[in-house]
Amino acid sequence: MNKQFLLKTLTYLSCFAAIAYAISGCTDPSILPVQTNDKELITTIKIDLSDTLTGKKLNYFFRDLDGIGGKAPSQWDTITLEDSSYYRMNLKILNESNANAVEDITQEIYVERANHIICYTPLTVNAIINRTDTDGTYPLGLAATWKTGSNSLGEITITLKHQPGLKNGGCNAGETDIEIKFWTVIK
Amino acid sequence: MKSHLIILFLGLSLLSNHGFGQNFVLNGQLQDSLSKEPLAFASIYNATLKTGTQSSIDGTFRLPLVLGANQIHINHVGCDTKYIILNIRHSIDTLIKMAHHQHELDNVTITADKNKLMSMENNSVKKDDIMLSLAKPIALVMDNLAGVNSLKTGYTIAKPMIQGMHGSRVGVLNQGLKQEGQQWGQDHGLEIDPFNTAQIMLIKGAETLRYTGDAIGGLVLVEQIYNNTDSLTRTLTSALSSNGQQGHIGASVEKKITKNLGCRLQASLKKSGNLNTPTYFLPNTGFEEQNANFEVRWKKSKHSQFEFSSSIFNTKVGILATSHIGNLSDLIKIINQDTLYPKGNFTYQINKPNQNITHSLFKIKWKYEVSTSLSFEATYGMQLNRRKEYDITRLSTTNTPSLFFSLNTQNLDFMLSKKIHHSFLIKTGISANYQTNIYTGRFFIPNYSKTELHHFSLLRYKKDRNEFEFGYHYTSIKLLAYKWVNATTVLHPFHFDGFSWQGGWHYKISHDWQAAIQIGKVWRNPNINEQFSEGLHHGAAAIEYGNLHLKSEKALSISGLLKYRHNKTLLEIEFYGKQINNYIYLKPKFPPELTIRGAFPAFEYVQTNALFTGIDLLVEQVLPYNFLVSEKLSILNVYDKSDITFINNIPPYTFNHSISYKLSKLKKLSNTSLRLTAQHVLKQTRYTDGTDYLAPPNGYVLINASFITNFLRYKNLHVFLSADNILNTRYRNYLNRFRYFSDDLGRQLTAGFNLKF
Numbered sequence: 001m002n003k004q005f006l007l008k009t010l011t012y013l014s015c016f017a018a019i020a021y022a023i024s025g026c027t028d029p030s031i032l033p034v035q036t037n038d039k040e041l042i043t044t045i046k047i048d049l050s051d052t053l054t055g056k057k058l059n060y061f062f063r064d065l066d067g068i069g070g071k072a073p074s075q076w077d078t079i080t081l082e083d084s085s086y087y088r089m090n091l092k093i094l095n096e097s098n099a100n101a102v103e104d105i106t107q108e109i110y111v112e113r114a115n116h117i118i119c120y121t122p123l124t125v126n127a128i129i130n131r132t133d134t135d136g137t138y139p140l141g142l143a144a145t146w147k148t149g150s151n152s153l154g155e156i157t158i159t160l161k162h163q164p165g166l167k168n169g170g171c172n173a174g175e176t177d178i179e180i181k182f183w184t185v186i187k
Numbered sequence: 188m189k190s191h192l193i194i195l196f197l198g199l200s201l202l203s204n205h206g207f208g209q210n211f212v213l214n215g216q217l218q219d220s221l222s223k224e225p226l227a228f229a230s231i232y233n234a235t236l237k238t239g240t241q242s243s244i245d246g247t248f249r250l251p252l253v254l255g256a257n258q259i260h261i262n263h264v265g266c267d268t269k270y271i272i273l274n275i276r277h278s279i280d281t282l283i284k285m286a287h288h289q290h291e292l293d294n295v296t297i298t299a300d301k302n303k304l305m306s307m308e309n310n311s312v313k314k315d316d317i318m319l320s321l322a323k324p325i326a327l328v329m330d331n332l333a334g335v336n337s338l339k340t341g342y343t344i345a346k347p348m349i350q351g352m353h354g355s356r357v358g359v360l361n362q363g364l365k366q367e368g369q370q371w372g373q374d375h376g377l378e379i380d381p382f383n384t385a386q387i388m389l390i391k392g393a394e395t396l397r398y399t400g401d402a403i404g405g406l407v408l409v410e411q412i413y414n415n416t417d418s419l420t421r422t423l424t425s426a427l428s429s430n431g432q433q434g435h436i437g438a439s440v441e442k443k444i445t446k447n448l449g450c451r452l453q454a455s456l457k458k459s460g461n462l463n464t465p466t467y468f469l470p471n472t473g474f475e476e477q478n479a480n481f482e483v484r485w486k487k488s489k490h491s492q493f494e495f496s497s498s499i500f501n502t503k504v505g506i507l508a509t510s511h512i513g514n515l516s517d518l519i520k521i522i523n524q525d526t527l528y529p530k531g532n533f534t535y536q537i538n539k540p541n542q543n544i545t546h547s548l549f550k551i552k553w554k555y556e557v558s559t560s561l562s563f564e565a566t567y568g569m570q571l572n573r574r575k576e577y578d579i580t581r582l583s584t585t586n587t588p589s590l591f592f593s594l595n596t597q598n599l600d601f602m603l604s605k606k607i608h609h610s611f612l613i614k615t616g617i618s619a620n621y622q623t624n625i626y627t628g629r630f631f632i633p634n635y636s637k638t639e640l641h642h643f644s645l646l647r648y649k650k651d652r653n654e655f656e657f658g659y660h661y662t663s664i665k666l667l668a669y670k671w672v673n674a675t676t677v678l679h680p681f682h683f684d685g686f687s688w689q690g691g692w693h694y695k696i697s698h699d700w701q702a703a704i705q706i707g708k709v710w711r712n713p714n715i716n717e718q719f720s721e722g723l724h725h726g727a728a729a730i731e732y733g734n735l736h737l738k739s740e741k742a743l744s745i746s747g748l749l750k751y752r753h754n755k756t757l758l759e760i761e762f763y764g765k766q767i768n769n770y771i772y773l774k775p776k777f778p779p780e781l782t783i784r785g786a787f788p789a790f791e792y793v794q795t796n797a798l799f800t801g802i803d804l805l806v807e808q809v810l811p812y813n814f815l816v817s818e819k820l821s822i823l824n825v826y827d828k829s830d831i832t833f834i835n836n837i838p839p840y841t842f843n844h845s846i847s848y849k850l851s852k853l854k855k856l857s858n859t860s861l862r863l864t865a866q867h868v869l870k871q872t873r874y875t876d877g878t879d880y881l882a883p884p885n886g887y888v889l890i891n892a893s894f895i896t897n898f899l900r901y902k903n904l905h906v907f908l909s910a911d912n913i914l915n916t917r918y919r920n921y922l923n924r925f926r927y928f929s930d931d932l933g934r935q936l937t938a939g940f941n942l943k944f
Contacts, residue, residue, distance in 0.1 A: 029623050029634035030669045030676060038629035038722075039589065040581060042783055068723050068782040069730040069789065098674070108581050115583065162513070164579060172520075175579065176513025179785030 041067050042105055042178060045158065046092040049146065051085055058087075062180050065096055078183040079156065081127070087146040089129075091118065093160070093178070106142060113140045115164045119171035120144065124154030125184045138169040148186050155181045211252040211275050217242045217261070228306070232698065234258040239698040244609050244649065305693050305703040305748055307759050309333035309805045309819070312387040315860070319893045319909050322426045322435050322937050325379045329407055332389045333761070334803040334821050336838040339923040342462055342932060343474045343504045344376035344542070348922065349389070350763060351799055351823045351837045352404030355714050358395070360408045362496050362550055365399055367596040367622065368572035371632065371716045373924055378500045378546035378572070380478040382424060382437035382455040385412040391746070392705045393658035393689040396643050397602075397614060400660035400687040401711035403742040403767065411496070413451055413482055414441055426939030430932055431459035431473065432533070435939070447486035454479040460535040461505075465915040465933035470531030471508040471538050477501045490556040500546040505537040510928045511579045514785040521928055522881050543575040543588070560606040570596045590628040597621050615644040624715075633670040633679075633719050639663070652695040659688040664712055668719060683712035683739055703748040713737035717771050717792045730780055731773065732791040742767040755809035762802055770797035772834055775878055788880070796828040813850055819843035824873060832875040839871035839883065839921055852899070859896040866891065871921050881927050887918035903943035911935040
């Protein structure tokens with residue numbers, strides 16, 4: 001093998017390698033990119049209740065700031081309500097994984113109301129929950145009225161379903177985005 | 188495809204042993220007419236005298252002859268058996284040129300085959316079978332190999348599983364490079380186009396150490412088409428398939444620009460709509476693919492050869508819409524419903540969720556023959572894998588991928604190959620890899636950079652009826668993983684190194700019987716997903732936890748092979764046992780975790796000691812009237828030795844019964860072959876209750892048929908028809924993760940042609 005040929009080959013090979021490196025992009029894996037978060041993450045739901053008679057405001061939270069998996073939820077309130085009362089409820093859905101940039105997901109759900117539904121299912125609690133907002137055809141559930149009866153103890157399950165093209169007014173179809181059981185006391 | 192191998196008898200001489208008059212000897216040499224490489228380990232058999240021999244490393248052989256007609260069979264892997272009749276009356280000195288059966292193989296195969304300890308019929312998928320499966324993903328074509336199953340997520344996303352091993356325990360070599368990108372999760376398929384595939388081969392034992400030190404299961408070698416013909420060759424291939432109303436079309440042009448410079452350009456397009464089970468359509472299961480391949484081979488001088496390949500594979504695959512689920516109760520609900528809700532209808536539209544993947548590959552290889560016994564190879568390879576995953580998003584207008592990976596791999600490889608005294612063959616080399624991964628979107632795998640250094644040597648020694656091989660592979664891996672926690676980067680450095688070795692002994696008991704035994708110890712470092720994955724897996728409704736403290740796997744394997752071939756009977760059997768210490772797998776964590784989405788089952792990567800034992804068997808018998816029956820059997824048992832439980836996702840016992848009918852001439856048709864296959868898969872009963880959401884499905888029998896022919900008047904036109912699941916049987920495949928959600932595919936009829944002009 002002659003030396004000149006070897007040199008020539010090596011030159012070609014190194015040119016090729018250089019081009020290849022340029023194509024492959026000289027990105028450094030240690031540099032933080034623009035977006036590394038999960039756009040779909042929901043960490044928090046907040047139940048705002050106001051007593052229509054007294055005007056008293058109540059807030060109850062579920063918070064799991066690192067999302068699904070990892071650490072256990074940091075806040076999971078027990079709902080305490082007065083008996084024989086009438087409340088107006090607004091539901092807030094948030095992503096608080098980054099304390100400096102809290103995202104309000106409630107708005108996104110409202111925009112996509114034709115594909116979402118929220119269901120409230122009381123169990124052994126004397127409460128009647130009626131959704132007051134709709135997508136035009138079916139209920140949505142970001143706003144509701146809560147009517148309590150006599151003293152009781154149990155749970156209220158709040159379910160948010162994503163039902164792209166499947167919405168039929170029920171909470172059976174689709175993908176579960178939220179499903180939380182809140183301990184509820186009426187006294 | 189018929190191979191294109193021409194065997195030359197070079198310097199052939201027929202010598203008579205004077206005085207006996209009956210004993211003559213044929214001294215010959217087998218050579219590949221194209222590459223001029225000697226063909227080693229071909230079997231040459233004199234059927235008249237019932238004696239045989241094997242060609243040595245330099246292709247030479249010595250075969251006894253008798254007076255009169257001698258029927259000689261020459262058999263080399265990768266081409267069909269050649270029959271010659273030699274009439275011996277007196278001693279002659281002559282040179283005979285023989286054109287072997289037409290065959291379109293290039294020398295890659297021959298090199299690889301030559302280096303296998305024992306050639307098993309069942310270890311490669313040939314052109315005809317690839318043509319019949321053109322409309323399928325490549326991993327499903329590999330199912331034809333002994334002991335190979337495909338691990339699937341739906342239909343299109345599939346990866347090979349060898350003797351129960353998958354992921355990084357199985358290597359896939361595409362165009363001579365280790366395919367990068369398929370090793371992570373189960374839903375990472377294999378990005379290779381079957382339209383440009385000449386042959387698929389299974390490599391186990393020491394030869395795997397040439398390429399990698401961690402292929403505990405083995406390697407699958409995918410070889411691209413390169414005809415190396417002097418004239419302009421154009422092909423047009425097309426297939427239409429009923430299930431999904433699929434259309435596949437491919438074309439290629441190959442030309443030698445000068446005597447020493449040839450190039451080939453190939454491209455293919457594929458499109459499929461929603462697939463269907465026997466009773467309903469599967470929503471959002473269409474796919475499309477655009478592939479292209481360009482290859483240049485330049486013979487610079489008699490001793491120096493260059494190969495340049497570049498290919499691009501681009502696919503968009505819809506993922507079964509109902510598999511995107513929210514929590515455990517969603518999953519249980521789907522499992523308990525008999526049919527799918529909502530049912531799909533037919534459309535070519537691909538919605539979310541889907542995957543969009545581009546895999547590009549560039550390779551340059553230089554081979555230099557220093558002398559007839561010493562050669563040198565240098566290869567540079569680069570692979571860019573871009574993978575975009577689109578989940579179902581809250582806002583239907585979102586167009587950015589939920590997850591975007593960019594995986595870049597470069598590698599440089601040098602190898603020396605030296606023959607000593609016709610009986611020794613030594614290969615040794617070094618290689619280096621550099622890989623980076625960068626993601627955007629939700630977390631699954633962190634960013635990382637990985638540097639690998641490899642050194643390997645293989646030794647092969649042949650003496651009389653014995654052949655020995657030994658190989659080792661040393662690997663050193665430096666991995667820097669960058670995990671972002673609260674907008675800061677946390678560096679996790681890792682260093683793994685280890686030594687793998689394998690040895691084997693092949694013994695030719697008689698002309699009909701051959702036996703081989705292989706033993707080895709191979710290690711594998713934990714994969715990045717096994718270390719780092721954290722969070723939700725949408726399709727599986729599971730939370731996965733990686734484990735930073737995983738140790739490397741160490742596998743001790745022993746296998747025994749036995750082959751019998753006599754006239755019309757073929758028997759091949761392989762027994763194997765693998766003891767894997769620190770075997771890494773996903774284990775359920777109890778109780779399920781409570782999350783904002785309700786209850787979720789959690790899984791974590793743990794290590795145990797596992798024992799894999801199994802048998803792969805092939806029996807073939809030629810019957811009168813051109814019939815051939817064949818029986819394939821794969822049996823595998825796996826135990827978790829520490830926990831005394833079974834390990835999930837292990838292939839159930841599989842039987843394959845087939846009968847084929849071959850006619851070389853039928854009216855206006857030639858080389859016609861008709862095959863009927865019954866694939867019988869038993870229920871996986873080695874399962875521990877409660878370790879999966881759904882117990883393994885029942886066994887099933889699928890009836891498949893295929894027909895391939897070409898016309899006497901248009902020899903270059905091949906026509907093929909195939910029918911899968913003819914009886915439209917409803918079944919679920921244990922190795923398909925979508926068995927939770929839906930039945931597997933219903934009847935699929937495919938018709939196609941291959942035209943050369």
